[in-house]
Amino acid sequence: AQSVTQPDIHITVSEGASLELRCNYSYGATPYLFWYVQSPGQGLQLLLKYFSGDTLVQGIKGFEAEFKRSQSSFNLRKPSVHWSDAAEYFCAVAAGSSASKIIFGSGTRLSIRP
């Protein structure tokens, strides 16, 4: 069955430090992968998505993610975090052609240390 695993429930990094959030997926075909961010009191916002082509995907707010088929991973990275990046981050995989088939991970909460 298709699934998404975010192994880290909560991560704290210092402001200005680099960030990597892990995501592993299980899907038989070529996956469509997404990263969303949810700031406190807000809905989810799409950061980036991978459908095909270059395995390094650039997104908004300075984020990028790398698709690694051999590791079934789609980790999110940012070279230098800002206090405003504190939020919950969700990885997702589309298990079909419809948006209704998007499966979300449980999320990783990111805290920023001043």
Next chain:
Amino acid sequence: ETGVTQTPRHLVMGMTNKKSLKCEQHLGHNAMYWYKQSAKKPLELMFVYNFKEQTENNSVPSRFSPECPNSSHLFLHLHTLQPEDSALYLCASSTTRDRDNEQFFGPGTRLTVL
């Protein structure tokens, strides 16, 4: 008002009450979604509407009743809820149901069932 709006933002109700959640999108989208976000659980898709027609009901209990009078408005009618229904209810919309189209989320309604 732009984007996806939801009202009310917070709702406390007893198990015998009847209430409704409202979602409105000003993006000209044709697909609308209801999601349930519970603590420590992945986002759960509840209902999908496409051009005002319900296309998916993910085994949601009948105490949740959606309504989509037009492509811009989506309601979730609630009656005889249970305490375990307490959660953040998110509305989203997209141009079409295709997974390629970004879903835009509202800020959610925080529901507490006493």
